[in-house]
Amino acid sequence: MAKANKSRYAVLGILANAPGSSGYDIRSIMKGSTDYFWQETFSSIYPVLDALEKENLITGVQGASSGRNRKAYNITKKGLKALQSWLMEDVELEQGRNEMLLKIFFGELNSISSNIKHIETYKSQISARKLVLEQTRLNLPKKYPKDAGLPFWLMTVEFGICRMQASIEWSEYALEKLAKIKKQKGVKK
Amino acid sequence: MAKANKSRYAVLGILANAPGSSGYDIRSIMKGSTDYFWQETFSSIYPVLDALEKENLITGVQGASSGRNRKAYNITKKGLKALQSWLMEDVELEQGRNEMLLKIFFGELNSISSNIKHIETYKSQISARKLVLEQTRLNLPKKYPKDAGLPFWLMTVEFGICRMQASIEWSEYALEKLAKIKKQKGVKK
DNA sequence: CGTCACATGTAACTTGTTACATGATTCT
DNA sequence: AGAATCATGTAACAAGTTACATGTGACG
Numbered sequence: 001m002a003k004a005n006k007s008r009y010a011v012l013g014i015l016a017n018a019p020g021s022s023g024y025d026i027r028s029i030m031k032g033s034t035d036y037f038w039q040e041t042f043s044s045i046y047p048v049l050d051a052l053e054k055e056n057l058i059t060g061v062q063g064a065s066s067g068r069n070r071k072a073y074n075i076t077k078k079g080l081k082a083l084q085s086w087l088m089e090d091v092e093l094e095q096g097r098n099e100m101l102l103k104i105f106f107g108e109l110n111s112i113s114s115n116i117k118h119i120e121t122y123k124s125q126i127s128a129r130k131l132v133l134e135q136t137r138l139n140l141p142k143k144y145p146k147d148a149g150l151p152f153w154l155m156t157v158e159f160g161i162c163r164m165q166a167s168i169e170w171s172e173y174a175l176e177k178l179a180k181i182k183k184q185k186g187v188k189k
Numbered sequence: 190m191a192k193a194n195k196s197r198y199a200v201l202g203i204l205a206n207a208p209g210s211s212g213y214d215i216r217s218i219m220k221g222s223t224d225y226f227w228q229e230t231f232s233s234i235y236p237v238l239d240a241l242e243k244e245n246l247i248t249g250v251q252g253a254s255s256g257r258n259r260k261a262y263n264i265t266k267k268g269l270k271a272l273q274s275w276l277m278e279d280v281e282l283e284q285g286r287n288e289m290l291l292k293i294f295f296g297e298l299n300s301i302s303s304n305i306k307h308i309e310t311y312k313s314q315i316s317a318r319k320l321v322l323e324q325t326r327l328n329l330p331k332k333y334p335k336d337a338g339l340p341f342w343l344m345t346v347e348f349g350i351c352r353m354q355a356s357i358e359w360s361e362y363a364l365e366k367l368a369k370i371k372k373q374k375g376v377k378k
Numbered sequence: 379c380g381t382c383a384c385a386t387g388t389a390a391c392t393t394g395t396t397a398c399a400t401g402a403t404t405c406t
Numbered sequence: 407a408g409a410a411t412c413a414t415g416t417a418a419c420a421a422g423t424t425a426c427a428t429g430t431g432a433c434g
Binding site: 111 | 195223225226269276277283284286288289290292293299300303306311338340342345348351354355356359362366
């Protein structure tokens with residue numbers, strides 16, 4: 001039956017929380033919530049919606065809410081079951097790739113200033129994202145004070161903030177190290 | 190010329206640090222060093238080696254060190270230049286996917302015990318990896334006390350430890366939250 | 379009347395993973 | 407003798423990204 005495709009479960013989950021969403025809506029919702037740990041593009045969402053509808057995991061209604069070419073979807077009982085059975089399955093820890101770290105790993109072959117620049121850029125990008133998440137942490141309880149999903153959403157937000165804070169602290173440590181190495185090199189001259 | 194393929198730079202970098210390595214060696218080296226932030230499989234390494242040789246970024250010598258069917262590679266000047274120019278390029282922050290978090294995000298649709306199990310599993314897997322990295326942090330300076338790359342390798346190790354520690358702390362926080370939710374649900378009965 | 383947001387989709391390309399396929403050498 | 411390690415590669419598949427392609431409705 002269902003393949004190991006994970007996008008489908010992300011879509012199913014959004015539809016379970018926000019019935020009547022269109023493909024466009026799903027992407028907007030994910031941009032504003034799961035984006036920092038899970039992203040989907042239109043090119044992945046629309047084919048998934050088609051497939052899910054064919055499998056009767058969701059139902060689609062053409063032109064539901066406005067005059068626009070809009071197709072709104074709802075999750076079916078079968079879809080909810082499929083989602084829940086996936087939710088219970090064990091997760092295998094995936095190790096992502098980190099290009100910045102790869103460059104630092106080979107940092108000895110690069111100039112110190114370039115290494116510093118990479119980490120400074122990284123730090124500022126992460127800091128910006130952390131600020132966004134901290135805003136989310138404040139806004140979510142106001143927006144959905146009674147939603148049963150709230151504690152779970154906040155947990156994922158907290159995960160992001162926690163890890164980003166660690167990344168920022170590491171950046172500061174690494175910048176100090178690099179400053180020392182730069183100093184040593186200067187002395188040798 | 191060179192495509193935006195990042196595997197090639199990983200291979201070039203390893204070859205710069207460990208000249209005379211075979212495809213098999215490269216994978217072993219990466220397993221023992223970059224694996225927690227950068228992985229390559231044989232299926233990606235061998236084609237990359239072929240391509241790099243054709244572009245004169247590396248040179249290969251058949252059956253160099255033993256009677257085995259072994260091809261040892263060395264990085265060329267051109268290869269080193271290509272690597273260094275890549276090292277200087279800006280890195281764009283990539284947001285990976287985290288399946289565990291996706292399941293927690295939809296956690297309200299799942300049982301509390303299943304949510305707890307996911308996080309406990311996650312925590313123990315991360316803890317195990319952190320232990321490995323802490324060993325690496327101890328062993329690297331003993332193994333390569335004078336290698337100029339050492340400070341950079343240690344920085345990446347520190348990154349892993351730092352982030353894993355944050356993940357562990359988040360796990361503990363999340364487990365507490367879940368315990369509270371479980372309690373509340375029990376009370377309502 | 380112009381721009382932004384809404385809205386959906388396809389095609390081509392890139393990339394990575396898994397399974398398959400084979401064989402030599404070293405160690406116990 | 408058998409297992410583990412060394413050693414290289416192909417084929418098929420799965421998945422994701424980017425670019426392309428098109429069109430409507432609301433708002434100022």
